Amino acid sequence: MTNLAGATLLITGASGFTGRHACTHFSQKGMHVVALTRDKAAWEAQGIEGTALYCDLSNEQGIRDAVARVQPDYVLHLAGQNAVRSSWQEPLHTVQVNMLGTLYLLDALRACRSSRIIVVTSKLKSSLFELFTPMHPYGFSKGLQELAAYAWGSLFDLDVVLAEPSNLIGPGPSTGICSLLAQHAVEQERGCNKGAFTLHHGHSTRDYVDVRDAVSAYEQLFVAGARGVSYEIASGVQRTLVEVVKVLNACAAVDIEVKWQQDPAVGDGDAQIALDKASERISSREASKMLEEEQAAQQSSSKPPVRSAAVLGWRRSFSFEQSIQDIMAYHQERVR
Numbered sequence: 001m002t003n004l005a006g007a008t009l010l011i012t013g014a015s016g017f018t019g020r021h022a023c024t025h026f027s028q029k030g031m032h033v034v035a036l037t038r039d040k041a042a043w044e045a046q047g048i049e050g051t052a053l054y055c056d057l058s059n060e061q062g063i064r065d066a067v068a069r070v071q072p073d074y075v076l077h078l079a080g081q082n083a084v085r086s087s088w089q090e091p092l093h094t095v096q097v098n099m100l101g102t103l104y105l106l107d108a109l110r111a112c113r114s115s116r117i118i119v120v121t122s123k124l125k126s127s128l129f130e131l132f133t134p135m136h137p138y139g140f141s142k143g144l145q146e147l148a149a150y151a152w153g154s155l156f157d158l159d160v161v162l163a164e165p166s167n168l169i170g171p172g173p174s175t176g177i178c179s180l181l182a183q184h185a186v187e188q189e190r191g192c193n194k195g196a197f198t199l200h201h202g203h204s205t206r207d208y209v210d211v212r213d214a215v216s217a218y219e220q221l222f223v224a225g226a227r228g229v230s231y232e233i234a235s236g237v238q239r240t241l242v243e244v245v246k247v248l249n250a251c252a253a254v255d256i257e258v259k260w261q262q263d264p265a266v267g268d269g270d271a272q273i274a275l276d277k278a279s280e281r282i283s284s285r286e287a288s289k290m291l292e293e294e295q296a297a298q299q300s301s302s303k304p305p306v307r308s309a310a311v312l313g314w315r316r317s318f319s320f321e322q323s324i325q326d327i328m329a330y331h332q333e334r335v336r
Contacts, residue, residue, distance in 0.1 A: 002224075009034065037052060058104075077118060170323050
């Protein structure tokens with residue numbers, strides 16, 4: 001088995017929710033972690049030991065200079081614009097960061113032929129045929145990112161592995177629905193928030209994975225993942241928002257006051273907003289045709305393979321309930 005200790009790892013988006021956990025995890029594995037981030041204040045506030053370089057993904061020359069300086073053995077590409085709502089507000093910026101920024105990084109890594117590169121995509125990405133009628137600019141940008149990663153890997157013989165995590169949860173500064181609900185619950189406990197939390201489509205389902213388990217999966221991909229393959233990182237359990245609130249209530253001192261609505265408008269409902277907009281544009285006949293085309297594409301031998309990270313021996317260590325407890329504890333330490 002590959003020994004990662006002593007190897008140099010470049011992590012983009014190191015000051016983000018997943019990046020912080022990744023820096024700690026791989027430093028503890030004995031790797032020399034170099035954090036690439038555009039947010040100097042956020043990085044310094046973390047207090048994590050390690051080298052940091054400051055550069056925006058849209059800065060092509062800055063990316064080249066960083067890669068040339070670090071000469072990484074491994075690269076974990078986490079950086080990007082990851083909010084559906086923001087993608088509606090700044091669609092060109094979203095595409096620039098998620099797709100073009102990925103190409104800047106991969107092109108710079110052509111000079112480091114032995115580097116193993118993990119590009120982290122998204123469950124909300126547009127598939128090949130969905131790129132023609134995407135649900136939102138974010139999904140479009142992540143679909144293009146995936147295509148760019150496959151293409152540069154194939155064209156220039158780069159050791160690229162893709163990771164597709166489901167909704168990541170866990171302690172830390174996350175804007176995901178579980179973290180927002182936990183923060184609201186803690187504020188309600190402390191008497192500093194008396195309003196109801198508005199939620200939409202309580203019976204729509206999502207798969208949740210602890211961010212610490214996802215980082216563990218990335219380690220497994222570094223060690224045993226096959227180049228040119230996309231690995232799904234998921235719990236395999238679909239949970240409704242009603243179930244999420246129930247688990248949070250079991251951890252909180254008081255029940256969260258929730259206002260349920262069927263007309264999505266804010267926050268984590270962004271994905272559903274996009275789905276509703278797409279439904280307005282696409283007739284049932286067109287949707288049926290797209291489904292047939294996508295199924296045909298999935299059956300094509302030329303389509304890059306998709307596997308579960310479980311085939312590499314990855315297993316989750318954190319239950320959903322444990323993740324929620326840790327999220328609650330995180331906010332209880334910060335809400336005064």
